[in-house]
Amino acid sequence: TQLLEQSPQFLSIQEGENLTVYCNSSSVFSSLQWYRQEPGEGPVLLVTVVTGGEVKKLKRLTFQFGDARKDSSLHITAAQPGDTGLYLCAGAGSGGGADGLTFGKGTHLIIQP
Amino acid sequence: KAGVTQTPRYLIKTRGQQVTLSCSPISGHRSVSWYQQTPGQGLQFLFEYFSETQRNKGNFPGRFSGRQFSNSRSEMNVSTLELGDSALYLCASSLAGGPNQPQHFGDGTRLSIL
Numbered sequence: 001t002q003l004l005e006q007s008p009q010f011l012s013i014q015e016g017e018n019l020t021v022y023c024n025s026s027s028v029f030s031s032l033q034w035y036r037q038e039p040g041e042g043p044v045l046l047v048t049v050v051t052g053g054e055v056k057k058l059k060r061l062t063f064q065f066g067d068a069r070k071d072s073s074l075h076i077t078a079a080q081p082g083d084t085g086l087y088l089c090a091g092a093g094s095g096g097g098a099d100g101l102t103f104g105k106g107t108h109l110i111i112q113p
Numbered sequence: 114k115a116g117v118t119q120t121p122r123y124l125i126k127t128r129g130q131q132v133t134l135s136c137s138p139i140s141g142h143r144s145v146s147w148y149q150q151t152p153g154q155g156l157q158f159l160f161e162y163f164s165e166t167q168r169n170k171g172n173f174p175g176r177f178s179g180r181q182f183s184n185s186r187s188e189m190n191v192s193t194l195e196l197g198d199s200a201l202y203l204c205a206s207s208l209a210g211g212p213n214q215p216q217h218f219g220d221g222t223r224l225s226i227l
Contacts, residue, residue, distance in 0.1 A: 031213045042117070042203050042218030043156075050213075088156065092212035100146055100158030100169050101212040 003027070004091055006104035014112050016078055021107045023089035024071045030092050032065055032072045033101070037086040079111045115140065117206050117219035125225045131192040134222045136204035138185050142217070144168075144210030145187040147179060150201040150221070162187050163210040199226045
């Protein structure tokens with residue numbers, strides 16, 4: 001069974017601060033996706049990373065896939081209240097994905113004005 | 114372009130009953146996956162259907178079943194409901210299926226078991 005550990009579980013910071021969320025596993029993934037989920041809604045895909053060492057930027061969000069494709073991080077610069085939400089990482093198994101996507105339990109992020 | 118539609122949004126059942134949830138994927142998407150989301154376990158994969166065939170299955174008991182119709186709409190059924198089945202059930206559609214594909218999620222059905 002592949003597991004994804006996300007940290008921190010909860011994070012509350014002031015508007016304008018920077019933060020990093022981590023997603024770690026002992027397993028190798030063929031790709032890793034990051035989602036954001038707001039209350040009462042389904043997760044919305046932010047980015048997919050595929051290549052080890054890959055870095056992708058989405059405005060103030062920077063996503064990195066580890067060289068060994070076992071871990072990933074999400075860095076937010078100058079956080080805004082609109083960034084508040086549950087951030088989920090999800091990995092696709094290197095064995096062909098027979099178990100579908102494996103999700104971490106998420107990081108609950110609150111950005112206070 | 115309409116997104117993924119799940120019905121109903123909320124459902125209350127009692128133990129022992131059964132329930133059917135519905136999911137209409139984005140037009141043109143042939144794959145539908147189902148997930149269970151709880152505060153303790155997070156999102157867990159139930160199964161994936163592609164072209165009316167179950168292609169992948171997660172580690173859930175046989176009380177959880179599903180099907181997909183020729184128009185790609187999917188239903189999920191849970192029989193003999195237990196208190197622990199209380200959860201948000203999410204479906205996601207993708208063009209070609211498989212976990213490497215971007216998943217487009219609906220807003221879920223909130224199932225409460227009394």
